[in-house]
Amino acid sequence: MDIEYFLELFFSGLTRGSIYALIALGYTMVYGIIQLINFAHGEIYMIGAFVALIVAGVCTIYGLSGFAILILAAAIAIMYAAAYGYTLEKIAYRPLRGSPRLSPLISAIGMSIFLQNYVLLAQTPDYLPFPRLIPDFSFMDPVAHIIGSAELVILVTTLVTMVLLTLLIKKTRVGKAMRATQQDLSMARLVGVNVDRVISLTFVIGSVLAAIGGVLVASYIGQVNFYIGFLAGVKAFTAAVLGGIGSIPGAVLGGLIIGWSESFAAGYFSSDYEDILTFVLLVVILIVRPAGILGKVRKQKV
Amino acid sequence: MLKVQNIQTYYGNIQALKDVTIEVAEGEIVALIGANGAGKTTTLMSICGITPSRSGEVLLDGDPIHDLAPENIVKKGIVQVPEGRRIFPDMTVLENLEMGAFLRTNKRQIQQDLNYVMTLFPILEKRQSQLGGTLSGGEQQMLAISRALMARPRVLLLDEPSLGLAPLIIKQIFEIIRQINKENNTTIFLVEQNANQALKLADRGYVMENGRITLVDSAANLLSNADVRKAYLGI
Numbered sequence A: 001m002d003i004e005y006f007l008e009l010f011f012s013g014l015t016r017g018s019i020y021a022l023i024a025l026g027y028t029m030v031y032g033i034i035q036l037i038n039f040a041h042g043e044i045y046m047i048g049a050f051v052a053l054i055v056a057g058v059c060t061i062y063g064l065s066g067f068a069i070l071i072l073a074a075a076i077a078i079m080y081a082a083a084y085g086y087t088l089e090k091i092a093y094r095p096l097r098g099s100p101r102l103s104p105l106i107s108a109i110g111m112s113i114f115l116q117n118y119v120l121l122a123q124t125p126d127y128l129p130f131p132r133l134i135p136d137f138s139f140m141d142p143v144a145h146i147i148g149s150a151e152l153v154i155l156v157t158t159l160v161t162m163v164l165l166t167l168l169i170k171k172t173r174v175g176k177a178m179r180a181t182q183q184d185l186s187m188a189r190l191v192g193v194n195v196d197r198v199i200s201l202t203f204v205i206g207s208v209l210a211a212i213g214g215v216l217v218a219s220y221i222g223q224v225n226f227y228i229g230f231l232a233g234v235k236a237f238t239a240a241v242l243g244g245i246g247s248i249p250g251a252v253l254g255g256l257i258i259g260w261s262e263s264f265a266a267g268y269f270s271s272d273y274e275d276i277l278t279f280v281l282l283v284v285i286l287i288v289r290p291a292g293i294l295g296k297v298r299k300q301k302v
Numbered sequence B: 001m002l003k004v005q006n007i008q009t010y011y012g013n014i015q016a017l018k019d020v021t022i023e024v025a026e027g028e029i030v031a032l033i034g035a036n037g038a039g040k041t042t043t044l045m046s047i048c049g050i051t052p053s054r055s056g057e058v059l060l061d062g063d064p065i066h067d068l069a070p071e072n073i074v075k076k077g078i079v080q081v082p083e084g085r086r087i088f089p090d091m092t093v094l095e096n097l098e099m100g101a102f103l104r105t106n107k108r109q110i111q112q113d114l115n116y117v118m119t120l121f122p123i124l125e126k127r128q129s130q131l132g133g134t135l136s137g138g139e140q141q142m143l144a145i146s147r148a149l150m151a152r153p154r155v156l157l158l159d160e161p162s163l164g165l166a167p168l169i170i171k172q173i174f175e176i177i178r179q180i181n182k183e184n185n186t187t188i189f190l191v192e193q194n195a196n197q198a199l200k201l202a203d204r205g206y207v208m209e210n211g212r213i214t215l216v217d218s219a220a221n222l223l224s225n226a227d228v229r230k231a232y233l234g235i
């Protein structure tokens, strides 16, 4: 076995996986707090990528450098996605709080379809090329055949994002409020947590992570269209379920497992198998461990 | 101090509280007793704004609080130790206590109160970095009471603090409740099925049946009331 080829697949899997993980975090955090699978989450990611594309287009006209454009595009994409996530929760889920669990789920599917078609109509059904915003670093030259500059930027960005998220959740006051709400929503209210605000914040954080993922993927793959949110969403959702929905480390682990299995399947067998493998893995794990790898079997409340 | 006036609370179409009126004076210990499903927990949850009543009023020092969100009711000093303790299972004992002080900002006072609850229940200091979910039932009850104290309550609502605990622990918990009432002049409203213990501790008591208050009297009178003895004291 060729070790360099193995490493190349390893890093490309790690790169993809870390992006799945970023998106999976949004599913898992929302599920952890209100037990809702936010099917429109993939669309937030897609909108993030689209906003970045538009900003990048405008900036290129003004002749900014690639890295400056990337930062600016990402910043604006994050703001847009955050606003979409916040609004989505407010209009599509909050009014259904307290109704049967199926209602918000259907509302989520509806919002997903709506957002896809809205972008389709407002933009275009075609694939649009996304500019290469991440330059090739010369210091990466010696290892460029194993890990590219774009992959490095993605890995560092996701790592920093996850460390910041962990600190936010573990150390800050809002982070504690989020954990309390996740563990016992009514009790959180009884100690004075404004859970509506916590839920809004969770959507905003999830959307920010998805937008970061969207911008990174778009500049890595090089194209976007209105439908990219669907497949990425399904994969990231699978990652969240695989790792144990509701579990934050589980989402990261699930994302990495899927990234690696896709990359190795494509590299050693054929890229035809990469999508299938994801779902085979999901089925196997769910049979062996229905709560996911790191998931907890939720005790029924009495 | 706390006045519940003619509240009606519903779960969907089912009426759980029918015209409930309760009054608790400052510094008093008042007990609410009743059988399973009588509506005791619902009464506390209505006071705290978790299941708001459809009509009627809840007043604190004469000010209506029944339209406030739960966090604002906590801010006013009404704090509940809920049925089943509801410790945050994946937070440490210390974090659970900090959650109790969620709405407070004065770090020095919070530290003082941490020290205070740890002298009330020294076991909590030993267990402070252990996860809440791993504590024993008695320890969880001590933590639940301490968490509520961390909010510096003016009125402390307790829902069946003796539930599922060994007699010795129950005695200790009730002793601490009395101590909290004496030392800080904290007003106590105590829900119990353990009527005997509750009425021995309380100044006055209410009896609830099927969502209605059926009896109000001094605790001593209730303890000697023939109906109460038969229904709730098993004598």
Ligand SMILES: Nc1ncnc2c1ncn2[C@@H]1O[C@H](COP(=O)(O)OP(=O)(O)OP(=O)(O)O)[C@@H](O)[C@H]1O
Pocket (backbone or CB within 6 Å): B011, B014, B016, B034, B035, B036, B037, B038, B039, B040, B041, B042, B043, B083, B193
């Ligand atoms: N979430 C709910 N949905 C529907 N009905 C409820 C709900 N919670 C309580 N009830 C009903 O309201 C009534 C009062 O319940 P509540 O929990 O207040 O009784 P309780 O006096 O606290 O009983 P226990 O001593 O068993 O704790 C019961 O008939 C119960 O079935």
Ligand SMILES: [Mg+2]
Pocket (backbone or CB within 6 Å): B040, B041, B042, B083, B159
């Ligand atoms: Mg009850």
